[in-house]
Structure formats: C-alpha cells, structure tokens
Amino acid sequence: MSLFSGKGKEDELRTPAPPGFPPAPSASRPDRGSERNQPAPIGKGDGMANIGKSISIKGDLTGNEDLVIEGKVEGKVELPNNQLTIGANGVVKAEVGAKSVVVIGRVAGNVKGSERVEIQATGIVEGDVAAPRLLVAEGAVVNGSIQMTKPQGAAGAAPASEVRKVG
Numbered sequence: 115m116s117l118f119s120g121k122g123k124e125d126e127l128r129t130p131a132p133p134g135f136p137p138a139p140s141a142s143r144p145d146r147g148s149e150r151n152q153p154a155p156i157g158k159g160d161g162m163a164n165i166g167k168s169i170s171i172k173g174d175l176t177g178n179e180d181l182v183i184e185g186k187v188e189g190k191v192e193l194p195n196n197q198l199t200i201g202a203n204g205v206v207k208a209e210v211g212a213k214s215v216v217v218i219g220r221v222a223g224n225v226k227g228s229e230r231v232e233i234q235a236t237g238i239v240e241g242d243v244a245a246p247r248l249l250v251a252e253g254a255v256v257n258g259s260i261q262m263t264k265p266q267g268a269a270g271a272a273p274a275s276e277v278r279k280v281g
Contacts, residue, residue, distance in 0.1 A: 167203045175208075183219075194228065202236060215245070217254075224258070 169185035184201040198212035204219035217237035227245035235253035
C-alpha cells in the first residue's frame with residue numbers, strides 16, 4: 115500500500131476550502147485573483163464603451179471605440195470608425211453618425227451609417243436614415259426619409275436614390 119495513495123504530495127497537503135469560500139488556487143497556475151471579478155484585457159481599439167440606463171448626457175459624443183447607449187443622450191453622436199448601438203432602454207435625441215448603427219431603442223434625429231444601419235423590431239427612428247446598406251426588421255418604425263447610397267469608392271457610383279415613406 116502506497117503512502118500517498120496515488121495522489122501527489124501537493125494534493126495531500128491541500129485542505130478542502132470551508133463552505134462558502136473559493137477553492138485555493140492551483141500551484142501550477144499563478145494566482146491572478148478571481149477571474150470573474152477582473153476586467154478582460156482590452157487591446158487598442160478593441161474596447162466597447164457603455165452608457166448605462168441611469169446615465170443622461172447632454173452634449174456631443176465622439177470617440178474611437180464601439181459604444182452602447184442604454185441611457186439618454188441629447189446632442190450629437192459621432193463614431194466615424196466604429197459601431198454605435200442604441201440599446202432597448204436607449205433614448206437618443208441627436209444627430210447620429212457612425213460606421214455601423216444598430217437601433218434597438220429610440221432615436222429622434224437623423225441617423226447616418228457609412229457602412230450600414232440596422233433597425234431592429236423594437237427600434238424607432240424619428241428622422242432621416244442614410245446608409246449604403248439598410249436593414250429594417252418587421253415591427254420597426256421609421257418616420258423620415260431613407261437614402262441609400264453606394265459605399266464610398268465603389269466603381270461606377272450612381273446618384274443616390276431616395277425613398278420617402280408616405281404617411
């Protein structure tokens with residue numbers, strides 16, 4: 115009969131954690147703190163900012179990272195190289211411009227996407243929409259004009275056509 119019963123010396127010396135406490139970190143892995151409580155490392159340009167439900171901003175927003183708005187924003191929002199998402203609780207009274215715009219909440223103002231605009235079923239846009247690609251889900255509301263232009267640099271770009279909603 116073996117003294118260690120097939121267990122390593124490390125396993126024998128480790129005592130089980132009391133109830134309600136996390137297990138002790140493994141000796142083979144350096145202790146980095148609780149992984150659940152540590153923010154994920156963010157590389158340059160990888161980040162996503164979030165304006166929470168209880169936040170209200172009046173003024174201009176510009177930036178160089180993706181943004182999710184769940185609160186209220188009044189003014190102007192410009193993210194020329196990134197995605198802007200107006201979340202389900204988001205209320206935006208602003209001129210909006212971004213590379214890609216996703217509307218799940220409500221926008222009162224013109225929306226311009228240099229690549230695309232998506233208005234989901236719960237989305238409401240009270241203003242003009244301009245983008246080379248547009249996705250409007252069934253149930254979404256758009257009260258304004260829609261202008262779809264070809265992406266910049268497209269060969270043989272034709273003049274923009276405009277579709278107006280009658281109502």
